[in-house]
Amino acid sequence: MSAPAMPATTRRTLHYFWLVTRSHFGLFAGLVVSTLAYVALLSYANPYLMSMVVDQVSANPVAADEVFAAFGPFALALVAVNVLGQAASKLQDYCMYRLQIAASYDLATMSFDALCNQSMSFHSNRFGGTLVSQTSKFMSAYQLILETLSFPFLPVLCSVVFTCAALIPRVPVYVAVLMVLLVVYACVSYYMYKRILGLNEKAASAQNQLSGELSDSVANILAVKTYGREDYERALFDEANRCVVERDNRRMRASLARGIVTACIAVVIMSAVTVFIIGGNAWYGITPGTLVLMFTYTYTVTNQFNFINNGLQKMNRAFGDASGMTQVLDEPRLVADLPGAPDLRVSNGEIDFRDIGFWYTDGSATTRVFEDFNLHIAPGERVGLVGMSGAGKTTLTKLLLRLSDIQEGSILVDGQDIARCTQQSLRRQIAYVPQESLLFHRTIAENIAYGRPNATPEEIREAARLANALEFIERLPEGFDTITGERGVKLSGGQRQRVSIARALLADCPVLVLDEATSALDSESEQLVQDALSTLMRGRTCIVVAHRLSTVASLDRIVVLDDGRIVEDGPHSELVAQGGEYANLWERQTGAYLE
Ligand SMILES: Nc1ncnc2c1ncn2[C@@H]1O[C@H](COP(=O)(O)OP(=O)(O)OP(=O)(O)O)[C@@H](O)[C@H]1O
Numbered sequence: 225m226s227a228p229a230m231p232a233t234t235r236r237t238l239h240y241f242w243l244v245t246r247s248h249f250g251l252f253a254g255l256v257v258s259t260l261a262y263v264a265l266l267s268y269a270n271p272y273l274m275s276m277v278v279d280q281v282s283a284n285p286v287a288a289d290e291v292f293a294a295f296g297p298f299a300l301a302l303v304a305v306n307v308l309g310q311a312a313s314k315l316q317d318y319c320m321y322r323l324q325i326a327a328s329y330d331l332a333t334m335s336f337d338a339l340c341n342q343s344m345s346f347h348s349n350r351f352g353g354t355l356v357s358q359t360s361k362f363m364s365a366y367q368l369i370l371e372t373l374s375f376p377f378l379p380v381l382c383s384v385v386f387t388c389a390a391l392i393p394r395v396p397v398y399v400a401v402l403m404v405l406l407v408v409y410a411c412v413s414y415y416m417y418k419r420i421l422g423l424n425e426k427a428a429s430a431q432n433q434l435s436g437e438l439s440d441s442v443a444n445i446l447a448v449k450t451y452g453r454e455d456y457e458r459a460l461f462d463e464a465n466r467c468v469v470e471r472d473n474r475r476m477r478a479s480l481a482r483g484i485v486t487a488c489i490a491v492v493i494m495s496a497v498t499v500f501i502i503g504g505n506a507w508y509g510i511t512p513g514t515l516v517l518m519f520t521y522t523y524t525v526t527n528q529f530n531f532i533n534n535g536l537q538k539m540n541r542a543f544g545d546a547s548g549m550t551q552v553l554d555e556p557r558l559v560a561d562l563p564g565a566p567d568l569r570v571s572n573g574e575i576d577f578r579d580i581g582f583w584y585t586d587g588s589a590t591t592r593v594f595e596d597f598n599l600h601i602a603p604g605e606r607v608g609l610v611g612m613s614g615a616g617k618t619t620l621t622k623l624l625l626r627l628s629d630i631q632e633g634s635i636l637v638d639g640q641d642i643a644r645c646t647q648q649s650l651r652r653q654i655a656y657v658p659q660e661s662l663l664f665h666r667t668i669a670e671n672i673a674y675g676r677p678n679a680t681p682e683e684i685r686e687a688a689r690l691a692n693a694l695e696f697i698e699r700l701p702e703g704f705d706t707i708t709g710e711r712g713v714k715l716s717g718g719q720r721q722r723v724s725i726a727r728a729l730l731a732d733c734p735v736l737v738l739d740e741a742t743s744a745l746d747s748e749s750e751q752l753v754q755d756a757l758s759t760l761m762r763g764r765t766c767i768v769v770a771h772r773l774s775t776v777a778s779l780d781r782i783v784v785l786d787d788g789r790i791v792e793d794g795p796h797s798e799l800v801a802q803g804g805e806y807a808n809l810w811e812r813q814t815g816a817y818l819e
Pocket residue numbers: 345348584585586591593611612613614615616617618619620
């Protein structure tokens with residue numbers, strides 16, 4: 225039977241698990257040695273000593289007053305073997321727990337880093353819930369593999385070695401027959417195991433899909449309720465849930481079938497060797513002690529083999545569970561720092577988009593957004609980006625932040641190509657306030673200080689005041705210590721936006737990007753925040769994306785985008801006088817206000 229090639233993901237999972245194990249090699253070695261020692265002592269040395277006693281008793285029966293003299297050394301050896309065996313077993317527990325704890329930490333860190341370092345395109349093509357579930361499955365898969373290694377795989381190896389070592393000198397033919405039967409057993413077992421290879425991976429992917437559906441529905445529960453689509457969401461969830469049940473059932477049927485067949489083989493082995501043992505003394509003159517050993521070792525080794533099925537099944541499931549995160553870890557970083565990339569140094573804040581070409585890819589589908597696009601922003605210039613929905617305004621700001629890499633051209637900040645500098649240094653120079661301000665499930669103070677973790681309470685307070693957020697924060701039950709709720713759900717849209725603006729104010733970066741940052745504010749607080757933003761913008765390079773033109777009318781320059789191209793460019797008064805696209809939009813918006 226040819227051994228099947230190990231699936232590529234399994235090899236990669238082993239690679240990641242080995243990386244982690246290698247850094248705790250002492251514990252791993254301790255685990256292996258203690259496992260072998262306890263099996264050798266308790267399962268093999270014990271019966272071996274007993275067989276010596278049996279042989280001695282049957283060869284020279286001893287008188288009652290000679291028992292201790294004759295068997296004292298055996299008794300002492302038995303006590304020693306048991307004490308050492310138990311100690312080895314406890315050492316095995318210790319190494320196992322320590323290794324599991326240490327490796328879980330490393331695997332969690334490895335997964336977290338991989339997720340954090342992936343580009344926004346990676347995240348926008350995946351469910352957050354699925355990634356969370358893949359991370360925890362990855363960690364539990366390692367624990368399961370370690371447990372399976374310490375039982376049954378290492379004990380099986382030990383059993384075969386000890387059975388051969390103890391019995392070959394005494395009954396070589398018997399050992400040969402037993403090994404042939406065990407090889408048949410292992411081959412059949414492996415053949416059936418191969419049949420269910422893949423079923424575990426499919427079951428795990430169905431589970432991931434289910435978690436993803438659940439998380440998507442829960443994350444958008446407001447949309448579900450307001451549109452009355454509970455039944456629809458339930459149907460989607462039910463479909464994913466049925467898929468899990470169907471795949472789990474297939475997996476269960478395959479493993480039950482394998483269990484039944486291998487149990488039958490185990491019975492055949494035990495029956496065959498029992499006949500051998502029964503006739504052993506009469507046919508071949510085998511001593512009673514050796515017969516005891518033959519029976520005990522055969523029983524132990526067959527029993528261990530029986531657990532191999534179980535172990536393979538668990539191993540298979542573990543690799544299936546780990547495959548999702550392994551693929552994430554193997555996914556090339558779409559946005560990666562070049563080796564030895566320097567930090568970006570910004571002194572003036574000059575920005576240059578040079579001949580850029582960019583398209584989104586999702587599988588084989590592509591959406592081209594920019595082609596030969598050029599835009600130069602002078603140091604300290606405040607530029608408004610306007611245009612119809614889908615024109616590419618948000619994408620342009622994300623490219624500046626290098627949340628995705630451009631396919632053609634270059635983006636320069638103060639003459640430095642951002643693709644050649646570290647991403648972190650770039651983003652630390654740009655304060656970004658997105659359309660949807662997302663807050664962490666932490667205190668308001670922590671949320672505001674996110675861009676400057678060492679800010680003092682006074683600085684945080686001042687930033688909140690400038691963003692016109694102080695008043696509502698002080699009215700909250702715990703003021704700045706109020707927890708905002710997951711994604712800031714406990715605050716209104718306008719309040720969330722003001723906390724985000726306070727965060728950007730405090731970050732105090734040379735470049736500022738506002739993507740509809742004031743869209744959720746009422747006119748009164750918008751005016752106050754606009755004042756604060758004007759102060760903040762002074763002397764900094766700013767890009768302000770806006771639909772409401774009143775937000776950008778006072779800026780130095782307005783760039784009108786249409787389908788990824790600049791159609792108009794100039795100050796507000798000039799563009800209005802031109803009577804083009806911008807003037808039309810302006811007229812419509814101001815007219816609408818007047819109406
Ligand atoms: N993650 C994505 N994957 C694929 N296409 C995308 C993605 N994000 C945006 N797009 C597409 O890119 C184009 C530009 O989108 P972008 O969000 O930059 O426009 P916008 O001008 O900011 O629109 P709006 O004013 O509505 O926010 C649109 O056609 C949009 O459908």
